[in-house]
Amino acid sequence: MSKKKDRFQEIGRLIASEKIHTQEGLLENLSKNGYDVTQATLSRDLKEIGVAKVPDNEMGYVYVMPNSISQASKHMSMVxxxxxxxxxxxxxxxxxxxxxxxxxxxxxxxxxxxxxxxxxxxxxxxxxxxxxxxxxxxxxxxxxxxxxxxxxxxxxx
Known part of the structure; x- marks a missing residue:
């Protein structure tokens, strides 16, 4: 698997496993797991993957993966x-x-x-x-x- 694909999988795992509300927080978690990337690279990765931010009662806004967006949209429309x-x-x-x-x-x-x-x-x-x-x-x-x-x-x- 390529470094980029590995990094994309790690980004997805991190976003799915905890509430992350800033790129800095995501960069820190990636670095702890051996992925040293710049903020610019992370920003491009998030855009390419289709990551979005949705409202969260505790953290303001948090990142969600594309497969979670439709779920988040359903939740948002319900409220x-x-x-x-x-x-x-x-x-x-x-x-x-x-x-x-x-x-x-x-x-x-x-x-x-x-x-x-x-x-x-x-x-x-x-x-x-x-x-x-x-x-x-x-x-x-x-x-x-x-x-x-x-x-x-x-x-x-």
Whole structure:
């Protein structure tokens, strides 16, 4: 097995076995287990693997593996976290901008991405703002309707 594959497996094992909320914490655990990598390499690894961060009552946000994301999304939708976190939407050209409560944009963006709506290509998230990239063939009203299916009562800004 290659060093990269070994490292990916170790990252998965660490994330599955304990709550890790920072790259520094993950780097420290990797180092203890003989994997000395830079923060930049770890960041690329996490992106390539598809690791995401989800809300956690104890630690704020923790890393989860891609196979755990759908489980996390189901949990989030059960507690209405994404629905209650969105404040408003505003449109410009081929984009929609969603405003969320501070710290929730990443989780809401993940929720939108995993809904796999044909009207939406993808999202980019900051702390409290999400850029929703719309497909060209859909009008603003179509995008608003799609977002309202996920976030009933969503208001335009």
């Amino acid at each position: 209405n976290l994404p629905v209650e976190s969105v404040i408003w939407v505003e449109f410009t050209h081929s984009f929609a901008v969603l405003k969320t409560h501070s710290g929730f944009a990443s989780s809401v963006a993940m929720f939108i991405d995993h809904a796999k709506m044909p009207e939406i290509i993808g999202t980019l998230a900051g702390d409290d703002t999400i850029l929703v990239i719309n497909r060209d063939n859909y009008a603003r009203k179509d995008i608003l309707a799609a977002l309202r299916r996920l976030f009933p009562g969503l208001k335009e800004h």
